[in-house]
Amino acid sequence: MGRTKTENRKIGGHDAKDMKKAVDLVKNGMSIHKAAQECNLKYSTVRRYVKKHDTQNNAGFVPNYEVNAIFSREQEEILKAYISECALMFYGLTAKETRQLAYQLAIANKLKVPSSWLYNQMAGIDWLRSFRKRHSDISLKKPEACSLARATAFNRTNVQLFFNNLKEAFQRYSGFEDGTRVYNLDETSTTTVQKPQKVLAPKRSNVCKVTSGERGVLVTTCCIVSATGHALPPAMIFPRKNFKAHMLHGAPAGTLGLASPTGWMNAELFVEVMNHFIKHSSASKENPALLILDNHESHLSIDALNIAKSSGVTILTVPPHTTTRLQPLDVGLHGPFKTFYNAAVDSWMLRNAGHAFTIYQIAECVGQAYLKAMTPVNIISAFKKCGIFPFDESVFTEEDFLPSVVTDRPDPQIEDNVVPSSPSILLDLEIESPQIPFGALDDSDQLPKFKQPEINANAQEESARPTMTTLEQKRQDSVPRITISPRPSTSRQEKTFITPKKIRLPIKAGPRNTKRRRTLGKSMIVTDTPEKNKIEENKKKIKGLKKVKKSDIFKKKTKKEQKMEKVEIRYCDTSSGDETFCASGSSSGGEIFLNDSEDDDTMILDDEIISKPLPKNPKVGDYVIILIETNKKKKYYYVAKILEESSEAEYDYFVSYLKLKSKVFYKFAEPVEPDMAGVFKNDIKFILPDPNIEGSSRRQATYTFPINLSLLTFPF
Structure with a gap:
């Protein structure tokens, strides 16, 4: 059985001063026994050091435990x-x-x-x-x-840009500098399945905690706090088409109730949230307010920005992926709020044993947690830790920026006399x-x-x-x-x-990748006219793009349609400088259309070509198309790689089937577990050209063939 801890070493307990005194007494004629008794030392230890000093003049008086040290x-x-x-x-x-x-x-x-x-x-x-x-x-x-x-977005450049915009906003109105008109808005998730708290239980026993389900139903809670320490009534978005008043039973007074099919914030709902904020903050042209929030797409609604600007609300966004450091709600308020919310749900489940916790009880638990978490002490401390109020642009140290050193690169626009950001710790002994x-x-x-x-x-x-x-x-x-x-x-x-x-x-x-297709988000005052006009222009151009239904993408097309529709529907705005803002039909920003550079003379396989006999016999290593017919007389085609020729009379070849990864680009991949299947020569309908392989490892590599396979039916 392995050791669980290091054994304690027996080390000498005497002092160098006492041992030196004992050795000197022996040298002056005293016996070793008397010298050891007088200095309260052991006879054998004193005798060993006396012998050592007889032969070595520079010998020590305590053990040298570092003699075998590596470093x-x-x-x-x-x-x-x-x-x-x-x-x-x-x-x-x-x-x-x-x-x-x-x-x-x-x-x-x-x-x-x-x-x-x-x-x-x-x-x-x-x-x-x-x-x-x-x-x-x-x-x-x-x-x-x-x-x-x-880890890399929180760097000196992004943070300094945020503080520069914050300083500019503070200089516009005197009420911003004393924090009385500075607010922060952010959403957090409140679900019907809580995170259980720790419980007392017997040792060596598995303990569970009852929840209302395996996966929770989301209700978004939008919190708004002020730098002076008070919290405005929140807004709650329920996953319903229509909002009903009884959904807010037990919520904080003045809570705004909204509904969306997904339960998430969107651009249309944020307009109502902006009106809710203006109402409870009393924002106007004569009494402006500064609202700090992240640059989520729903927060950049043109209608909401117009309402905010007309009501004297200045909106400042924080850089993407930095909210855990620069947004007060994320820094010091959402954590306690989630803790108190989970405790409230646990308490409700205990009082209502055997009943499921639904979205109609969330408001009650939010009401309890909101009052306990959004206290003046917590709110003021969160604003101070972010350096927002009191304003402190040096609140973060070089240690905070160390994770971003990995991607720090010299900026070609920066002159040599400018010091770059976030240097790493250097050692003088290097x-x-x-x-x-x-x-x-x-x-x-x-x-x-x-x-x-x-x-x-x-x-x-x-x-x-x-x-x-x-x-x-x-x-x-x-x-x-x-x-x-x-x-x-x-x-x-x-x-x-x-x-x-x-x-x-x-x-x-x-x-750095210089072929970036989209601009990176940054901190900006979005209610300013140049920024707002730029956002509005981009949204109008994206809205004017042709929309393609998902069913149309996978619809079977004729040979003529395949040649006519090899066009990528894409818009790129190059007016923003070196980087371009691009919009595509995919919600993730990817490309879902065929590329313009694809050759019009690409061979298109269809059932007529597949039915022709093979021009030559397949060999080991070839990629082939195999036809398999089901009992219902349906035809399915598979791409396979020939592994070896069979010497058995039952089969002609042994192959390994590839899995179809994308029906849009017809990318194939090898199976996770290697397999081998036997096929007849008559089942092989076409010998494919050599594929283009993308990816480094076998499990991540994808194969694309320089041939059009869209007219064949492949199981997905």
């Missing part, structure tokens, strides 16, 4: 700093990766390691436990998942050396030659550093460095330590 204290500090930086960049190292990195560091720096490290190609588990014990500020945590977009892929240092013969500058030679150290541009110099000067005071020079530390950044590949994204 020195300074080297472990560098390793700890690298582990912390990776974790703050959201690319933290696991326990196994840390042990592998320690082994690579030891081999790269030619340090003496135990034989078990060489055998396992990683440091031992005891070393990791001791390392964590020596550095108590490093702990093993389960990280929270964070999308790449959210030196310039080539990058070594992880796992490439197994043999000491393969180690590269590193420069070893003298440690205490400032002039030589400056000359040994590589030349850097003004941009790089200012970037390093603006970053807080980790300063490590060196220990007295020993033979072990005369060599320059190869840092982890020289062993592992840098955590950095590749070149």
